[in-house]
Amino acid sequence: MLEIKNLHARVEEKEILRGLNFEVKPGEVHAIMGPNGSGKSTLASVLAGKEEYEITGGEVSFKGKDLLAMSAEERAREGLFLAFQYPVEIPGVSNINFLKAALSEVREHRGLPQLTAKEFLALVNEKSKLVELDGQLTNRSVNEGFSGGEKKRNEVFQMAMLDPTLAILDETDSGLDIDALRIVANGVNAMRSPERSFVVITHYQRLLDFIVPDYVHVLYKGRIVKSGTKELALELEERGYDWIKEEVEAANA
Amino acid sequence: MAYEGDELLESVTNKEYEFGFTTNIETDKAPNGLNEDIIRLISAKKEEPEWLLQWRLEAFHAWQKMTEPEWAHVKYTKPDFQAISYYAAPKNRQKYNSLDEIDPELRRTMEKLGISMEEQKRLSGVAVDFVMDSVSVATSFKEKLAELGIIFCSMSEAVKEHPELIKKYLGTVIPRSDNFYAALNSAVFTDGSFCYIPKGVRCPMELSTYFRINESGTGQFERTLVVADEGSYVSYLEGCTAPQRDENQLHAAVVELIAHKDAEIKYSTVQNWYPGDKDGKGGVFNFVTKRGLCEGNNSKISWTQVETGSAITWKYPSCVLKGDNSVGEFYSVAVTNNAQQADTGTKMIHIGKNTSSTIISKGISAGSSNNSYRGLVQINKSADNARNFSQCDSLLMTDHCGAHTFPYIEVKNKSAKVEHEATTSKIGEDQIFYCLQRGLSEEKAISLIVNGYAKEVLNKLPMEFAIEAQKLLAISLEGSVG
Numbered sequence: 001m002l003e004i005k006n007l008h009a010r011v012e013e014k015e016i017l018r019g020l021n022f023e024v025k026p027g028e029v030h031a032i033m034g035p036n037g038s039g040k041s042t043l044a045s046v047l048a049g050k051e052e053y054e055i056t057g058g059e060v061s062f063k064g065k066d067l068l069a070m071s072a073e074e075r076a077r078e079g080l081f082l083a084f085q086y087p088v089e090i091p092g093v094s095n096i097n098f099l100k101a102a103l104s105e106v107r108e109h110r111g112l113p114q115l116t117a118k119e120f121l122a123l124v125n126e127k128s129k130l131v132e133l134d135g136q137l138t139n140r141s142v143n144e145g146f147s148g149g150e151k152k153r154n155e156v157f158q159m160a161m162l163d164p165t166l167a168i169l170d171e172t173d174s175g176l177d178i179d180a181l182r183i184v185a186n187g188v189n190a191m192r193s194p195e196r197s198f199v200v201i202t203h204y205q206r207l208l209d210f211i212v213p214d215y216v217h218v219l220y221k222g223r224i225v226k227s228g229t230k231e232l233a234l235e236l237e238e239r240g241y242d243w244i245k246e247e248v249e250a251a252n253a
Numbered sequence: 254m255a256y257e258g259d260e261l262l263e264s265v266t267n268k269e270y271e272f273g274f275t276t277n278i279e280t281d282k283a284p285n286g287l288n289e290d291i292i293r294l295i296s297a298k299k300e301e302p303e304w305l306l307q308w309r310l311e312a313f314h315a316w317q318k319m320t321e322p323e324w325a326h327v328k329y330t331k332p333d334f335q336a337i338s339y340y341a342a343p344k345n346r347q348k349y350n351s352l353d354e355i356d357p358e359l360r361r362t363m364e365k366l367g368i369s370m371e372e373q374k375r376l377s378g379v380a381v382d383f384v385m386d387s388v389s390v391a392t393s394f395k396e397k398l399a400e401l402g403i404i405f406c407s408m409s410e411a412v413k414e415h416p417e418l419i420k421k422y423l424g425t426v427i428p429r430s431d432n433f434y435a436a437l438n439s440a441v442f443t444d445g446s447f448c449y450i451p452k453g454v455r456c457p458m459e460l461s462t463y464f465r466i467n468e469s470g471t472g473q474f475e476r477t478l479v480v481a482d483e484g485s486y487v488s489y490l491e492g493c494t495a496p497q498r499d500e501n502q503l504h505a506a507v508v509e510l511i512a513h514k515d516a517e518i519k520y521s522t523v524q525n526w527y528p529g530d531k532d533g534k535g536g537v538f539n540f541v542t543k544r545g546l547c548e549g550n551n552s553k554i555s556w557t558q559v560e561t562g563s564a565i566t567w568k569y570p571s572c573v574l575k576g577d578n579s580v581g582e583f584y585s586v587a588v589t590n591n592a593q594q595a596d597t598g599t600k601m602i603h604i605g606k607n608t609s610s611t612i613i614s615k616g617i618s619a620g621s622s623n624n625s626y627r628g629l630v631q632i633n634k635s636a637d638n639a640r641n642f643s644q645c646d647s648l649l650m651t652d653h654c655g656a657h658t659f660p661y662i663e664v665k666n667k668s669a670k671v672e673h674e675a676t677t678s679k680i681g682e683d684q685i686f687y688c689l690q691r692g693l694s695e696e697k698a699i700s701l702i703v704n705g706y707a708k709e710v711l712n713k714l715p716m717e718f719a720i721e722a723q724k725l726l727a728i729s730l731e732g733s734v735g
Contacts, residue, residue, distance in 0.1 A: 048690050050686055052682075073689045073690075073694055075690075088683045090701065092706055092708035092709075093702065098688075105693055
């Protein structure tokens with residue numbers, strides 16, 4: 001599904017990813033944790049194709065294709081979805097029209113027939129229930145005036161609509177209370193399937209109680225320095241990151 | 254990496270206009286320059302009555318004493334008024350034999366706007382025979398209007414057929430000496446449109462200059478007069494979304510609207526004249542005076558405009574709220590790209606009691622253009638309980654364009670309520686990236702964001718116009734983010 005080899009990336013003059021290796025197979029859920037500034041969000045942005053990051057080395061293949069050669073919109077159409085940490089507001093553009101335009105592009109690219117208005121609305125109805133999204137929110141402008149929790153639910157709703165093969169959740173749990181967290185997690189869990197993979201970026205173990213990962217990785221200074229199963233997350237919760245930092249420094253010394 | 258289509262878009266949109274118009278000397282064209290003889294010539298050619306000739310001459314004398322205003326936030330080389338020919342017989346546009354001879358860029362834009370082949374031919378001056386279709390449409394249209402007593406014709410025709418109305422209303426909203434360009438227009442205007450809606454009649458269709466195909470190409474000094482008699486309603490559409498190429502650099506039109514008691518006029522404009530090359534060279538100067546008079550009580554005048562063309566736009570569609578309870582509205586989207594300059598806004602003059610006005614202005618600046626909003630809200634002493642709400646937003650597409658707001662508020666009555674809101678924002682790379690991440694192209698993303706921003710204004714346009722205007726906004730801003 002996703003294979004990252006020795007990836008280096010920088011923004012302005014600062015190198016953030018420094019030889020990252022990482023592989024995700026179909027149906028797997030990987031959690032990426034790590035202290036602040038370790039490169040978690042950079043990884044998400046680089047995978048999604050954000051322009052301001054310069055790739056200085058390495059390879060990324062997505063479903064056997066060269067991901068780095070694709071434009072951001074091609075990646076999305078191919079089935080890579082990023083749930084943003086800070087979903088942006090687009091005033092005056094209704095959520096529903098936005099999704100309609102996006103879904104139409106995505107389906108065209110995937111060689112699927114366009115939905116009729118009726119089918120589209122039925123799909124909206126079905127998918128918005130996944131995250132208990134109020135019908136009114138689908139008619140409001142994209143994320144405008146949404147609460148933090150509504151924005152995150154809207155991300156998961158969009159994800160469900162666009163039916164990606166790889167979903168990257170960038171700190172989707174940040175700013176959520178426990179109820180909202182449960183709703184978002186339920187939405188994600190409902191979408192888990194043998195064909196769909198998830199990369200869940202988070203600071204806290206809490207989210208992983210709800211979305212149980214197959215693997216947990218620790219990102220530090222732009223590299224994955226430790227991998228394990230969900231127990232690793234618990235250990236991190238208990239012990240913090242210092243012991244990992246020490247291990248890394250010791251290995252480098 | 255992500256915007257690899259950029260270069261292609263840029264090469265297409267920034268391509269220079271290839272087909273410079275070669276002006277053949279028309280047999281029916283006045284020599285360059287402006288003097289009394291030229292005005293007499295224009296008046297004679299148009300077989301005008303003596304009073305109108307005198308009216309023009311008085312305007313000319315007033316104009317001679319005036320100097321070109323300089324207060325607008327625009328820079329340009331002043332036109333040489335003695336180097337312009339003020340009269341040319343209509344139909345002096347270059348003719349083509351087929352659409353293949355038309356500038357491909359122009360055609361591409363028209364196709365994107367969804368303009369039919371026939372319409373494309375008409376707009377670009379291709380000689381066609383099946384315009385007959387449109388003529389018959391226009392004819393049946395005219396018959397229907399005539400049944401209701403609605404007059405909709407060219408200004409020249411109106412001078413001949415309805416002199417009493419022209420004499421009564423011409424220049425009553427915008428006096429000949431109002432400003433430099435209005436005076437010039439009054440002296441030398443060659444044609445335009447006249448519309449009269451009789452008492453109590455609700456015009457059943459949008460009146461559009463589209464339908465006046467026989468009189469197309471009305472030239473650089475256009476004169477429009479719309480009169481809505483008591484209790485009547487009319488929606489008037491001016492311009493079109495197709496790019497308008499024009500040999501005349503200077504356009505100084507005058508538009509006067511008069512709404513009597515309980516009458517309503519809705520005036521919508523889409524302006525997409527040639528903006529010049531990337532440096533603004535050769536573009537149209539659009540210096541127009543537009544004003545509406547809410548003469549009677551409970552009358553209403555609403556201006557809606559989408560401005561994307563011209564090298565320089567300088568216009569302030571205004572409302573004089575004379576009748577009690579009268580309402581003035583101004584909804585505007587002004588887009589400037591490359592080297593375009595726009596100084597546009599409105600004036601709301603409150604005279605009657607309980608008058609109210611709304612101003613919604615949305616400026617969009619791209620390239621290295623400059624876009625200014627300039628507006629006056631004047632509440633006179635007599636205007637008890639007047640209200641105004643103004644909202645002026647600016648959207649910046651690049652970091653080297655300019656957006657400026659010059660609001661003037663004069664209040665002479667303590668019971669007035671005046672509100673002003675203004676915002677400036679830059680189109681977000683983040684917004685665009687968000688759209689790309691959902692699978693939308695950059696072009697589509699910009700179109701969505703800009704149309705969302707301008708939605709309040711676009712919603713005021715008649716349906717079919719609004720859809721074209723949406724596409725026009727997207728086309729005007731292709732590849733313009735930076």
